Amino acid sequence: MAKSYDDLKAVFAYYPIHPKSVKLLDTRGGRSKWLIESQEGPMILRQEYINPKRMLFIAGAHWHLQNNGLPIARLIPTAQGSLCLSGGDHVYLLYEALEGEPLLYYNKQHMIKAMKFTGAFHHASEGYLPPSGSKRRTRIGKWKKLYRWKIQELEDNKKIAQKDPEDEWSRLFIEQVDRMLKRGYEALEELDQSGFAHWTEASIRSGVFCQQDDTMARMMIKNGQAVMKDLHSITIDLPARDLRIILNKLMKKLDVWDTDTAVDLLRAYDSIHPLSKEQYRVLWTDLKFPHLFCAIAHKYYLGQKKSWGDEKFLMNFRKIVSVENSKTEFLSQLDPIYQKIKEGSADG
Incomplete structure (x- = not known):
């Protein structure tokens, strides 16, 4: 990995910039970032170990969003007009370094700004034509396969837990798993509704895409609105996935599903990127599926969180159970909640 200005000279030679200093900001998960002070202003250089064709797909989306007016850090092409620079088994991206305030999960106005940004993101994504030679990532049309896989994993985990009923994790898991499996099977059956197929077909035609992991961590507040610091990944899928x-993330931070807050957040999103009742029905189906419950069980049984002890797993498991179970009332009120969403825009 390059560590200094001298190491990165060959990279800078491809860009129309005049660097003055280089500072390594972060290195983890196959991704490194440097802050570049240049005559043209502060910039971020990102190095990532990824298939260059896949990165071209992401960089093309970044360029598309930028050109459609989304508040996102400006991507800087090479002197030859390339959106990213291939290094063989890794790729470089250069974009402006933004300054602003962090978005806070426990601040409702910040949450509303994040939801409005998500609406703007989906609106700006429409019409995307990936660059020639790029490799698309898509999950659209694969929801049934994903649901079935997660349901089967829960069924397998249930058998494991039943073999050790005295274990605290197993005991709590067994208490909840049948309820979650019921919701999973119901959600799977609901994917046969016409609205899901209609939205899938419309999304494929429109070119809309989603983030891989919609999170406030990649946003900041600048000039009173949420802006995106960088774009790590995208996938072709229904906007319901990001929502x-x-x-789920915002409610997990609150430790409970707060229906009033959820309505305000969806109203904020809808004020920028309106959805039909049929489309909200698809979102309700995806919220019904116990994704959070499946995720923590997956982490536990595959030992993916090496730094988590039993107490931390149990603490997070109880929090997720609280959120999933308190979501039931919300899920039963699509009609009145849809009316509330359409009543007007949330402030923020």
């Missing part, structure tokens, strides 16, 4: 992910 489900960010709503």
